[in-house]
Amino acid sequence: MNGYSGTMSSDKVRVGILSTAAIVGKVLPGLKHGMEVVGVASRDRQKAQDFCKEHDCGVGMLYDEMLERDDVDVLYIPLPTGLRNERIAQAISRGKHIYSEKPMGGTAAELAELTKLCEEKGLQWMDGTMWYHSIRTKEIEKKLRNGDLGQVLRVSASFTFMAPDEAWLQGGNGRTDKSREPMGCLGDQGWYPLSAILWAFGWIMPEKVMCTHVTMNKVDTIVHCAGTLWFPGNRSAVFDCGCTAPHRSQYEIICEKGTVRVDDLVGGQQRTGNFAAYEVPFVGSSEYVQGDVMGKDEVMRAEACDHVNLLVDDLANCIRAIKAGGKPDPDWPHRSLAVHKVMSAVFESAQKGGAAVEIVS
Amino acid sequence: MNGYSGTMSSDKVRVGILSTAAIVGKVLPGLKHGMEVVGVASRDRQKAQDFCKEHDCGVGMLYDEMLERDDVDVLYIPLPTGLRNERIAQAISRGKHIYSEKPMGGTAAELAELTKLCEEKGLQWMDGTMWYHSIRTKEIEKKLRNGDLGQVLRVSASFTFMAPDEAWLQGGNGRTDKSREPMGCLGDQGWYPLSAILWAFGWIMPEKVMCTHVTMNKVDTIVHCAGTLWFPGNRSAVFDCGCTAPHRSQYEIICEKGTVRVDDLVGGQQRTGNFAAYEVPFVGSSEYVQGDVMGKDEVMRAEACDHVNLLVDDLANCIRAIKAGGKPDPDWPHRSLAVHKVMSAVFESAQKGGAAVEIVS
Structure with a gap:
């Protein structure tokens, strides 16, 4: 036990989702299991709202609205690799922890810069390698x-x-x-x-x-x-x-x-x-x-397990530790960068x- | 059934062994199962005779004596690769079918020449790839x-x-x-x-x-x-x-x-x-x-099987078919040459x- 039971309201990690991609359907139950899902952002407000209604996962909104919300700790970003890094950079600048779907986008140098920014800002980086x-x-x-x-x-x-x-x-x-x-x-x-x-x-x-x-x-x-x-x-x-x-x-x-x-x-x-x-x-x-x-x-x-639940738990625990005054776990951004x-x-x-x-x- | 029951004396394929290498101990039961073992040759007559006595496998003799014997159809040659090709060439010139242990020795061109000589003389070539x-x-x-x-x-x-x-x-x-x-x-x-x-x-x-x-x-x-x-x-x-x-x-x-x-x-x-x-x-x-x-x-x-018995059976059948007027099976020398x-x-x-x-x- 790491001391974070996740049952106290102050322990809640709040996640926003950037994209209505198909993989969200797979990851959403895990997000709901380990975090509080604030909502989903899309280029198209109606699409986001429809998605949220269908999947019972908070409020639909535009990308920029999600980035500005104070009640979002971490952003799950399954955007296509070609579009993802720009949004990640914006999210880091707004102080959001990053849960990026794999594979990584852009050059290795670009990714190194993003993960370095996270570290400097005391933000956790983790990619979606579930296994x-x-x-x-x-x-x-x-x-x-x-x-x-x-x-x-x-x-x-x-x-x-x-x-x-x-x-x-x-x-x-x-x-x-x-x-x-x-x-x-x-x-x-x-x-x-x-x-x-x-x-x-x-x-x-x-x-x-x-x-x-x-x-x-x-x-x-x-x-x-x-x-x-x-x-x-x-x-x-x-x-x-x-x-x-x-x-x-x-x-x-x-x-x-x-x-x-x-x-x-x-x-x-x-x-x-x-x-x-x-x-x-x-x-x-x-x-x-x-x-x-x-x-x-x-x-x-x-022991049999649900990979997504455990990924979300690991990420939520990192974020709770940071909220309690700790530093980001460097292992996860290191892995993303090495594979990329x-x-x-x-x-x-x-x-x-x-x-x-x-x-x- | 291929028509060769192996029970008639005229169907017997007679094999001589060139070398007392350790692998002979593994192959010998297969040779005895599918052929008649005439004997074993070595550089050292006494060593060959002792081997034959110990393993109950015919007469011990020198290499050249084995090559000259008219009652030997095929030679099993597990000599080290550095020494093998010279003996194989001699065996082919004496009209013996070849059962060469793997890996092959010498250059690919040298092996191509040996397998070609076999084919020209109507002799079967097979290597010892049991599987x-x-x-x-x-x-x-x-x-x-x-x-x-x-x-x-x-x-x-x-x-x-x-x-x-x-x-x-x-x-x-x-x-x-x-x-x-x-x-x-x-x-x-x-x-x-x-x-x-x-x-x-x-x-x-x-x-x-x-x-x-x-x-x-x-x-x-x-x-x-x-x-x-x-x-x-x-x-x-x-x-x-x-x-x-x-x-x-x-x-x-x-x-x-x-x-x-x-x-x-x-x-x-x-x-x-x-x-x-x-x-x-x-x-x-x-x-x-x-x-x-x-x-x-x-x-x-x-079906479970003994690889060596089946190898010897396949080789014996090739030799019987040649004795009955057929040609060597080109598949086996082709395989040896390709792998080599x-x-x-x-x-x-x-x-x-x-x-x-x-x-x-």
Whole structure:
């Protein structure tokens, strides 16, 4: 227990939502669970009001109105990456904590500036990588960090699924249209394996990365991407992502003394074919496989949980700690920046025809 | 049934063994099961005779004596790769069918010459890649080839285990001493993931390969190696191998309409930690996992089998067919040459500091 029960009115963290994007439907129950939802902002007041009425989540308003409200502690910002940073900068200047949907937008330098501004203003930054917050993830993290498994040697991570139809694949979705998501499926799906790799390596940065395989769609957007990462000490990682292959959401971590495998990295649906688990709140992520040095596997049980609820709880606790006089937790902005740096380098490699790109620390 | 019951004396295939290497202990029961073992040859007659007495496998003799025997159809040649090709060339010139242990020795051009000589003389060539011959492998092969799973998009394959001790790692074993195995653990363990990748892709050759990560031991021999392969149509494969990580023996094949995963590529021990299964005959390889396009897994059952028995049966059947007037099966020498070409290219990449190496068809 951290001392913040969340039941006292003074402990309430109040959140505003910038956008009526589809993902809000998934995140909203978590926001309601751990915070007080003040309302939703949109470019279109009526749209925001309709959304709030339909989802019972406070007051609909325009973006600028939301930014000016004194009764909003944190803004959840799932705007498209191309539009997001300008709003984030405004929110920081108005003293709001930031809960930014992933992937990050803009350059790594731009993101570094935003997270630095947050730190300077004593504001918490957190991105919407839900799987970091699961009980399973935290259990594995502990094992990786306490040395029981020895050094991490290699990580393999993937997030792929098959586009539902040709129109979707050829630009009909935000992920497959570079005007909406410049890194395409590398940005959208790639965020997961790349974040899993960096997390497994304890946030050590790779020395260089290479996009070894890339497939573009008819509107010149990445729809499939594979690559390799070089970590200090001849240690390696590989990833693949995109919407041109069957559904796989997985990582394998090879350590000196054993292995850890998860077959539902992103969500809690395991390998059941329940793809709809991505669209709705779920309770899961209750298993992983640990192998020993001789290759003997053991299925490990973790407490099932709702990733979104736990993410919102972690963020609310950070904000409560700051309200009580503490400082922002630097881990969360650090993670966002690290993944975005590596992902941007992979994107640069893809643009350079697969040339290796060094990561400058 | 192929019409060769193996019970008639005229159907007997007679095999001689060149070397008293440790692997003979594993292969011998299979040779006895499917052929008539004439004897074992060594540089040292006494050593050969002692071996034959101990293992009840015919007559001990010198290499040249074995090559001259008229009652030997096929020679099983598990000599170290540095010594093997000279003996193979002699055996071919004496009209013997060839059962060569893997990995192949010498250059790809040298191997192409040997397999061509076999073909010209109407002799069968087969290497000792046991897993090709399992009932499970043949079932999966059928699924991959008949189009049910669509095109193969990406393959990931690994064979690693941890060296038992520091002396073993630093050159104390044939795999870790380049004077005995020039490609070190890339040759020894790498054969498995690379053969699995080429097999999964239906023996299409990659356009280029890259050794992305390599670790050398104190005697300048590869003990760990990872890489990526480029196949036509933006299709990809990754592999890792070596003796510096926990035991993993696995492949994942991503096809357009589903996935196939095997967690005991090399042997039949599954992920039980029974590493000793590599040293003795085993019956296993009875499971694999097939996933559909939505990520739903199904555990598939195959008939358990002894890989070595089935390899020897396949080879004996080839030889019987040739004795009956047929021609050698070109698939087996083709496989040996393909894997050796790709492995040699990965080795070249390692020697060139990880530069991509193109494969010339």
